[in-house]
Each structure stands twice: as structure tokens, then as C-alpha cells.
Amino acid sequence: MKKISCYILLVASLATTSCKKFLNEINPNFTTPDSYFKNQNDFDLAVNGAYSQLRGLYNNKSAWIMGEMRSDNTHYDYKSSDQAVATVNRYAVADFLDDKYNNQTPPKWNSGFNTISAVNVILDHIDDIQLSASARNAIIGQAKFIRALTYFDLVRFYGGVPIYKHAPLNREETYIPRASAQEVYDLIVSDATDAAAKLDAPAFPQTGRATKGAALTLLGDVYLTLKKYDQAESVLKQVTAMGYTLFQHYGDAFQLNNKNGKESVFEIQFNTALAVPQANTNASVYNFLPRMANTSVVTGINFNSITNTGGFNTPTQDLINAYETGDQRLDASIAVAEGSFNASDDFTATAVKSVIGYTPPAGKVGRPFPKKFLHTHTIGNQTNDNWPVYRYAEVLLLLAESLHQQGKSGEALVYLNTVRQRAFGDALHDISTTDQAALQAAILKERRVELAFENKRWLDLVRSGKAISVMTDFGAQQKAQYSYLQAGSYNITQNRLLFPIPNAEILLNDKLTQNPGY
Known part of the structure; x- marks a missing residue:
């Protein structure tokens, strides 16, 4: 008993005399930037x-x-x-x-x-x-x-x-x-x-x-x-x-x-493939599809995109019309979900069609959607697509614009037409004008169709002074x-x-x- 009492007194003494030391100890389980x-x-x-x-x-x-x-x-x-x-x-x-x-x-x-x-x-x-x-x-x-x-x-x-x-x-x-x-x-x-x-x-x-x-x-x-x-x-x-x-x-x-x-x-x-896939997946394409109870016809996966998911970022006819005849980017960028809307404005897709020259058959509606981000995946609302911030095509278009704005329009055309030749598969659609206003408009239009759905268009309109x-x-x-x-x-x-x-x-x-x- 005496031995135990002495131990208790020793602990009490340490707690009293060394309180500051004990309170300043760093918790090994708590991490700070330092x-x-x-x-x-x-x-x-x-x-x-x-x-x-x-x-x-x-x-x-x-x-x-x-x-x-x-x-x-x-x-x-x-x-x-x-x-x-x-x-x-x-x-x-x-x-x-x-x-x-x-x-x-x-x-x-x-x-x-x-x-x-x-x-x-x-x-x-x-x-x-x-x-x-x-x-x-x-x-x-x-x-x-x-x-x-x-x-x-x-x-x-x-x-x-x-x-x-x-x-x-x-x-x-x-x-x-x-x-x-x-x-x-x-x-x-x-x-x-x-x-x-x-x-x-x-x-x-x-x-x-x-x-x-x-x-x-x-x-x-x-x-x-x-x-x-x-x-x-x-x-x-x-x-x-x-x-x-x-x-x-x-x-x-x-x-x-x-x-x-x-x-x-x-x-x-x-x-x-990461351990927490929901935090590492790109679900954008499901936002861009019509609101559907079942997306299988379009994505191959049964997913309900009606509630707070689908129905947004729908390509406009104005954008579709901006693509020239023969521009392969149109078919690569946009597709049409064919089907019908019900009384609640929800969509049932029966087929996916090419946007080129599309006219809906009787009783059907064609709803365009951005196709460039739709690729094979296994879980609805979880795709493996990366999101492009800068592609080399944009480097060429930025360079074309910077040259043109300095009066070097001939050199600018080389970079602009490199992008267009890939888009059309030939040089027959090369732009040749060196007129200041016409070439600037051509470069801005080229950016629109090349970079569609990459979140560039509004910024381009503001930067170019064309937004209003x-x-x-x-x-x-x-x-x-x-x-x-x-x-x-x-x-x-x-x-x-x-x-x-x-x-x-x-x-x-x-x-x-x-x-x-x-």
C-alpha cells in the first residue's frame, strides 16, 4: 500500500510541476501544414x-x-x-x-x-x-x-x-x-x-x-x-x-x-479505375443528354437522367449551321437522339442518328447532344473521359490570331489552314482572304467549331468584343x-x-x- 501511495504522489507531483510540458505535447495524429x-x-x-x-x-x-x-x-x-x-x-x-x-x-x-x-x-x-x-x-x-x-x-x-x-x-x-x-x-x-x-x-x-x-x-x-x-x-x-x-x-x-x-x-x-471512382469520373455527357428515364439507347447504360441531371448544354441550330458542308467535325462533335417527348417534357430515345442532314420522321423528334465526350463506360453517370483545357489545335488557332493581329496574315493562314485541312481531309477548303475583318471573323468561327463544348465560346465572344x-x-x-x-x-x-x-x-x-x- 505504501508503494502504491508513493506512486500516486509521484504522478500528482509531475502533473502539477510539469503541466505546461504536457499541454504542449504535439498530438501525433493531428497533421498541420507545418x-x-x-x-x-x-x-x-x-x-x-x-x-x-x-x-x-x-x-x-x-x-x-x-x-x-x-x-x-x-x-x-x-x-x-x-x-x-x-x-x-x-x-x-x-x-x-x-x-x-x-x-x-x-x-x-x-x-x-x-x-x-x-x-x-x-x-x-x-x-x-x-x-x-x-x-x-x-x-x-x-x-x-x-x-x-x-x-x-x-x-x-x-x-x-x-x-x-x-x-x-x-x-x-x-x-x-x-x-x-x-x-x-x-x-x-x-x-x-x-x-x-x-x-x-x-x-x-x-x-x-x-x-x-x-x-x-x-x-x-x-x-x-x-x-x-x-x-x-x-x-x-x-x-x-x-x-x-x-x-x-x-x-x-x-x-x-x-x-x-x-x-x-x-x-x-x-x-x-481509382479506388473512389465517383470522385474521379466525368459525368458531363449525362448532363448534356435529354431527360430520360432510361439512357440505354444513347449510352448503352440504363440510367435515369430526369432528376437534376439531363436536359442542358443542348447544341443550338445556330451552332450546327456554323459547320460548313464537308466539315468532319460536325459528325464527330454532335449526334441526334431520336425519339419523343412526353407530356412531362421527358424524352424517350428510340435511336441515335447522324446530325448531318437530319430531318426527323413523322411522329419523332430529333434532339442534338454533344457526342465528342460519349465513349464506352460501364456505370451510368460515370465516364472515363478527360476534359480538354488546351489542345494543339488551339495552339495553332491562337498563333494564327496573334499573327493576323500584327498584319502577318499570310503566315496566319498557314496555321489556320492546318486545322481546317484536318477537319475537311483536304486543302480544297483552305481560307485565302487576308482582309483584316474577314480573316478575323474566319478565325473566330474556326475556334467556335473546333472547340465546341470545351467551354471557350463565351470567353471568345467577350475577348473579341462580339458578345453584345x-x-x-x-x-x-x-x-x-x-x-x-x-x-x-x-x-x-x-x-x-x-x-x-x-x-x-x-x-x-x-x-x-x-x-x-x-
């Missing part, structure tokens, strides 16, 4: 996490709602009985009736800053351990490419946004005002330039990670947006010497066995065709060229200001 990075593998895993955040930025619903449905490329299947908040808000974005309370555009903002946060943690801790020069460059290069790509997306949709060069550690660092658009572009150029200097040139087959070619392509796109055409030309010409090339046929660029192939400059990775005129004319056609459109729809003003800052963000951060008109 304690996480112990070796290169930890950084590699963190970079993988940053890549995964890009899925939300480039492939969530807000990406195609804002990038395609906002434009003349796609519309939606109106369902009078479905007035759910999400559905109505998607309609509103397409019809230019969205406001700061819209719940379909904030995911882009949220995904963007989640991505930036993931990158900043990596960059803030890159010097925590000793890394080889090559490993350090690869990590920093990829992180800065991701951050530049993310800010480039945000600034074009929202204008100036808060700039975070480091992960905020307190309230004051978190709740900061918007930077100017120019300040955001300055950071983008700096990050993309550093990424290009640190990353290796692509090696084929590629791994899906950012390369020097991806960073230079991004930089060229940024310079073109800023109207720095000579600088765009300089960096894009470097990309043309890196071994990229076009596949023989347009549709080959989207085949599953060609992921990260010779035409890929950068794409968002999806892989149904093109969408006003398109809106008039839409309102003449669809009686469900409201009188105030397609009222496109200068303010509508940017989207509203999510209202929830302004309520959280009183230093944020709203875009004009919202």
Missing part, C-alpha cells in the same frame, strides 16, 4: 491534390453553364413542371437573367479559390525540406501553372478578384479586397513565365502533368487576351517546336486510348422560337460581360465589392 511536408512524396501528393481541385473549376456544372450555355453554342430543354431552384438558375444564366443570388455560378468561384489555396500551401512550404533542384523545379512549376490557370479563369469571368500569394493565416489575411484585373493578369504572367522556365518539355506519351508546353500555351493565351500579340506569337511558336501534332481525324483527339496523347497540351484527368452584338441577335432568334422565354431575357449590356461576385462571399467579406449591374 508538420506535413517531410519528404518529396508529401509534396507530390499535395500537387496531385491541387490538380484534383481543377476538376471542380473546369468540369463542374458552372463551367459549361457559364462557358457554353451563356453563348450561342448551347441552350437547354425547357421543362415546365421542373421549377426547382437549380434548374431555374441554370435557365437564368443562359437567358441573361441571373443575379447575385444565383446558385449555379458560385461553384466556379469556390473551386477556383480552393485550387489557389491548395497551391499556396505547397509554395509556402517548399523550403521546409531539402529537395533536389529538379524535384523542386517540378513542384514549383506545376503549382504556379495551376495557380496561373486558375486566376486566368477567374479574372475572365469575374474581373478583378482577391489575390492570395500565400495561404492566409488569420482573418485579416483572409478577408481582403479585390485586386484590379490588371494586377491579377500581372500575377498570371509572372506565374506562367516561372512555370515555363521550371517545367520540362513534353515527353510522349504524356503523364497528364503540366509541362513547359502547357505553361507556354497558357502564357500565349494570356498575351493574346491582353492584345500583346507579338509576345503571344513568340511563346506559341516555341510550343510548335515541342513535338505536338494533330491526330489524323478530329474525333481521335477525344478517344479514351488517346488521353494525354500527341494533340493534348493539358487536360483534366479522370480515371474510373452576337448574343443580342441570337437572343432575338431564341425568343421568336421559344415562347417560354421571358420578355427581359437576352438583354445584354456591358455589365453582363462579367458574372456577379457570389453574394455569400460579399456577406462574408465586407471588403469585396460587387460588379456593376448586380
